[in-house]
Amino acid sequence: MSTETDGRGGSDEKSRRAANIFDVARLAGVSHQTVSRVLNDLPNVRTATRLRVEQAIAQLRYSPSPAARALVTRRTRTIGLIVPGTSDYGPNSTALHFNFAARAARFSVDTVSALDADPVGIRAAIDSLLRQRVDAIVLVVTDVSVLETVLGLDMSVPLVAVAASARPSSALVSFDQYRGARAAVRHLIELGHTRILHVAGPAEAPDAIERMRGWRDELATNRLAIAEVMHADWTAADGYQVGTDLAAAVPGTAIFAANDHIALGIVSALTNRGMRVPDDVSIVGFGDVPEAGYLAPPLTTVRQDYAALGGLIMQKVLIAIEEPDAASVSTPLATHLVVRASTAPPNATAR
Template sequence: MSANTTPRPPVMEDVARLAGVSHQTVSRVLNTHPNVSARTRKRVERAIAELGYRRNTAARSLVTRRSQAIGVLGAGTAHYGPANTLLGVQQAARNEGYAVSMASLSEVTTAGIHDALEHFLLQSVDGIVVIVPHETMLTSLHAIALSVPLVAVGFGADEHLTVAAVNQRVGAALAVQHLVNLGHTSIAHVSGPQDWIDAAARTEGWRRSLEQAGLPEGVLVQGDWSAESGYRAGLELAAARNVTALFAANDQMALGALRAFSEAGLRVPEDISVVGFDDQPEAGYFVPPLTTVNQGFKELGARCIRMLLSDMANGPSAAASVLNPKLVVRGSTAPPAQ
């Protein structure tokens, strides 16, 4: 009978041998231990890549008594912002060697939230990330006692929760101040649903920025994050002809507004300027290219997972990490027509 010639998968000892380091050093690199020099870390990472090494998470789970899995709960994932926050968290978790169990709420209700969290606990996840910045979620999290650490993404600082967020008010202020600096004095806002914490914060940032500039509050039109709602808002604003600029709470609503303005014979930015929020990849290819606010979803995801791993190691912190967004100026904004 011939011997089995199937090659065995590489193990940690193979990586250590190729990199010329100890088994312990390889383990430290895999677990992102700080006491490893950058040169040694790179040598180990090259050996891992060359061998195609993959850590045995099942064996590690037996040693650490952890599942090496994180539960991630999202909502509104049909839209670019929530979907890419989810993607950023998922990628950061996988970079740290964790499997990701994902769930998405089609409707944000207390019962749905409880069911999703219970589902994660039944899977014995090591921690949970919640990307549902909604008032109902905040109320539910305050009422639930969980046996694993949890990080909430998109909430403001909270004495009961560990939070990773983008400063939405700052993002709105960047958008409005840009329009003010161009000379606009009548700036409308198409908002997201106000029971979403991000939407309410962007609306508050718009109001506060106008007030600080000594301008009257502009026209507020309620949207629902969709391009269709932006289109309807754009038709309404085009008919009234009482504003020279629009700040939309996301790029999808800005896209809808751009179409409405075009159909109504308004030129962007000559007759009306438009600023969005999220900086989705297509924003630079709108007609005209869209000025918008970039939230830094990849960095947000990385911060979120770092905080979760810290809480898993040291206990709940109720800390907050807040990332400031950046304005990306393109062709959809200009000084108002004289």
């Protein structure tokens, strides 16, 4: 029984076998590392060499599988993303725009929602992603205890944490929550307010901590009284409850809320108690959620560019993968104060 052969001297069975990266390398007369560089569109490959490799790929109809590529490059071009198991606008917007940036860089993203956003739950999520051989891990942090834990981990892949902190770190990427908060409070001071309250986010949230620090420092710089801080859980419902309590006491003429949803709840509570915003109380939020400009009144707030944040996170990831020894402490992204109708000079007749 005879066996037909293909043009390269192999059997017909072999000719039907899917080509691999080593077949491409042999046909093009280069190393498999060079083929990998062409496949990943990396620099330092001569034009003529790149052309030979591309011709060999076309001739062999080679289509690299993720597993094969990972075997040769030791990379999967996959990034693990851990997000809190909440519907909060900030973390979700961060995750969305990071996915866009990763896709533009030709990486895929495996997302894990951490229902238990404590050190134990986050560590379990990290371990599950490491078993999938991701190239790096991005963690959106909502708890300072988690931040302390992950910064102390000795991991086999780079980790980038999205969290505001007063302490610089090469592993952190964030908005400048502190200066954004100071700008919000400064706006109220420039309008003439001297009694400015703060309704903060959760006490353990890094973003809330930095916004509260900015509020306090701006008041201290201007030698204004610092009232006791009230906390809410980022939601309009919790903001409404705090606003109801505030309406009974009216201890200030302006309120800086830690996010727009808290501000929305406060505005609703004050309005229901017969108070007017901004005539009786001025309110500033933080985040510039899409509906902020359509509230009654439209909300003065601090805008954050999530598209820029997603790109910065991806840039940090790429540097960590390609140049693991490079020191790169990121400068927090600037925020922008958006002045709308919820703030005005204090009313002399306000209660």
